[in-house]
Amino acid sequence: MQLTKELFNMTEKILIIGGSGRIGSSVAADLVNHTKADVTITGRDVETGIKVAEKLGNKVNFLALDLAEKEKLREAITTSKIVIHCAGPFHYRDANVLKTCIEEGVDYLDVSDHRSFTSKALEYKSAAEAAGITAIVNTGIFPGISNSMVRQGVEKLEKTEKIHLSYVVSGSGGAGITVMRTTFLGLQHPFVVWIDGKWQELKPYSDRETVQFPAPYGRIGVYWYDMPETFTIPDTFPVQTVITKFGSVPDFYNYLTWWVAKTWPTNWIQNRYVIEFLANVSFKMTNFTDMFSGIGVAIRSQVTGEKDGKTANYCSTLVHKNTAVAAAYGTGSIAELILEGKLKKPGVWPVEQALPTDLFEQTMVSRGVKIQEEWF
CATH class of the missing domain: 3.40.50.720 (NAD(P)-binding Rossmann-like Domain)
Known part of the structure; x- marks a missing residue:
């Protein structure tokens, strides 16, 4: 054998x-x-x-x-x-x-x-x-390449205090319906994040923040989203805060997802048949809008800490035309x-x-x- x-x-x-x-x-x-x-x-x-x-x-x-x-x-x-x-x-x-x-x-x-x-x-x-x-x-890609971008930044600083990861995907990202399911499954439960040196509970797709991404994206709204990085990165690096936020283009997808997360009853969002319905509708919509938005991805990793005894921010960005x-x-x-x-x-x-x-x-x-x- x-x-x-x-x-x-x-x-x-x-x-x-x-x-x-x-x-x-x-x-x-x-x-x-x-x-x-x-x-x-x-x-x-x-x-x-x-x-x-x-x-x-x-x-x-x-x-x-x-x-x-x-x-x-x-x-x-x-x-x-x-x-x-x-x-x-x-x-x-x-x-x-x-x-x-x-x-x-x-x-x-x-x-x-x-x-x-x-x-x-x-x-x-x-x-x-x-x-x-x-x-x-x-x-x-996220998690994945994004995590290595964080490590790259942490190693350039003498001390790290805060990590802010932001992601944006165009339309379907070139991925299949499974990714759509994943998006809505991520709305089902509150999750804990590491902020100011302690674990705090947040609701998914909350606290919209506008972040500057490289061209062709520009300023995009991103929201808190439950990802493994929220707990693996604090376990890896001695930091006080880890932020992971996600957004989509066209922006109306963000507002639709926020509306579902904010207003739909919990028992609806946690129902597998409802998730399947949302995934299929979204997949059909993005298949159409992909013609205009593309299927790319952008990552922005900002690591804040100290270098040469002074406060420093190291920001790395990546853009690719096909998320898959x-x-x-x-x-x-x-x-x-x-x-x-x-x-x-x-x-x-x-x-x-x-x-x-x-x-x-x-x-x-x-x-x-x-x-x-x-x-x-």
């Missing part, structure tokens, strides 16, 4: 759970472009999956797989070097894929974006460390580093705790990603 596994590892096989979706297929495309790995993408829709695999080229195969098929899932994991979990929404997911990877000795990445799933995954830290498995969660592709850069680059033997950190980690800044910067340059920097 061990010899067989070593032979499989030599072929650098990567399994992408949910790889026939827009985020997963974008990750597969990044791996095809930047590694020599054979990639298997999974999904429940056979016809769609085969078409996606054929479009990606002869290094990509499709495997029909439902996460409920646990033995089939285990078999697919066993023959892989890295498993990348892209099957959201992660609000609904348990950590069985990660658990199976640990049991089978396979490295693991995911594009998870919700604190409930991140918390479940981090409970396996000791087990992954004992098994020698590198498992990194939240590896997409940008997310794939975050995940694909980490998979590339693991394959090359440049990144190995047994345990389960949020990306900012696992990825050194020099490696982050190298992989972003290799993908043509420009991060603008400003001091004030």
